[in-house]
Amino acid sequence: MGYTEGHRDSPGTDRKKEDYIIEGRNAVIEAFRAGRTVDKLFVLDGCKDGPILTIKREAARHGSLIKYVPKERLDQLSGTGKHQGVIAYAAAYAYAEVEDILRIAEDKGEAPFLFLLDGIEDPHNLGAIIRTANLAGVHGVVIPKNRAVGLTATVAKASAGALNYTPVARVTNLGQTIEQLKKEGIWFVCADMDGTRMYDLDLKGPVGLVIGNEGSGVGRLVKEKCDFMAAIPMQGDIDSLNASVAAGVLAYEIVRQRFL
Numbered sequence: 001m002g003y004t005e006g007h008r009d010s011p012g013t014d015r016k017k018e019d020y021i022i023e024g025r026n027a028v029i030e031a032f033r034a035g036r037t038v039d040k041l042f043v044l045d046g047c048k049d050g051p052i053l054t055i056k057r058e059a060a061r062h063g064s065l066i067k068y069v070p071k072e073r074l075d076q077l078s079g080t081g082k083h084q085g086v087i088a089y090a091a092a093y094a095y096a097e098v099e100d101i102l103r104i105a106e107d108k109g110e111a112p113f114l115f116l117l118d119g120i121e122d123p124h125n126l127g128a129i130i131r132t133a134n135l136a137g138v139h140g141v142v143i144p145k146n147r148a149v150g151l152t153a154t155v156a157k158a159s160a161g162a163l164n165y166t167p168v169a170r171v172t173n174l175g176q177t178i179e180q181l182k183k184e185g186i187w188f189v190c191a192d193m194d195g196t197r198m199y200d201l202d203l204k205g206p207v208g209l210v211i212g213n214e215g216s217g218v219g220r221l222v223k224e225k226c227d228f229m230a231a232i233p234m235q236g237d238i239d240s241l242n243a244s245v246a247a248g249v250l251a252y253e254i255v256r257q258r259f260l
Helices: 025-033 050-062 071-077 098-108 123-135 153-158 174-182 220-225 243-258
Strands: 004-007 020-023 038-044 065-069 086-090 113-118 140-144 168-171 187-197 207-212 228-231
Touching: 020 025, 025 038, 025 050, 025 086, 038 050, 038 071, 050 065, 071 086, 098 140, 098 168, 098 174, 113 123, 113 174, 113 243, 123 140, 123 153, 123 243, 140 174, 168 174, 174 187, 174 207, 174 220, 187 220, 187 243, 207 220, 207 243
Parallel strands: 038 065, 113 140, 113 207, 140 168, 187 207, 187 228
Antiparallel strands: 004 020, 020 086, 038 086
16 A cells, blocks of 8 residues: 555645644555654554554654554544554654753753643644743743644644744653753743742743643642642632643743843
């Protein structure tokens, strides 16, 4: 089978910005070997023939998430009906490295300012957060490989063009990344409604802002790595904000303190 791709945006969208579905065994193998970033791989449950084993090895080598699903699920995901037991979701944009983000801050002569997102699953939220990051002068965004949305076309659209300017790095373990960045002198503050009121925290200097999942917030293991917990004062009858709104409120408190 040849190289088969389908996109989730309009046919006129620039190729590099599309959110591709790649179907067929040869097509998926070729995608890996061509250096395409595959966010997620769906494989027919129980299939263990040669090409599928090759694809699984390539996925493991590139750190792609593998999900084993029944044929009915593959048929549902397929745009052509010729998936041959495997479908890959390729990223719409290339990912950066965390080192690239730190280099941007260094080149600008600024203290590093990062967003770290723990399990953001809604592409509209991720896109909105990237847009806020760009406007607030954030040097880059870090997301986890698993249990989180990747750089899909929907994310790109929701970012309103910010994804062209704000690098996004994808890491295997957010907690370990925080530990590594602490060695670079970066302090970490996570959004948590049980934390210290954000106005009472010193958020100047090198800082990483950690925003959690839309429902459960920042995970315990990641939260334990953070230096501070910041609460947004709320006066209403409900007790939570949308993840992208919380990111914006906290980001601009950091911006305000930087300009003091």
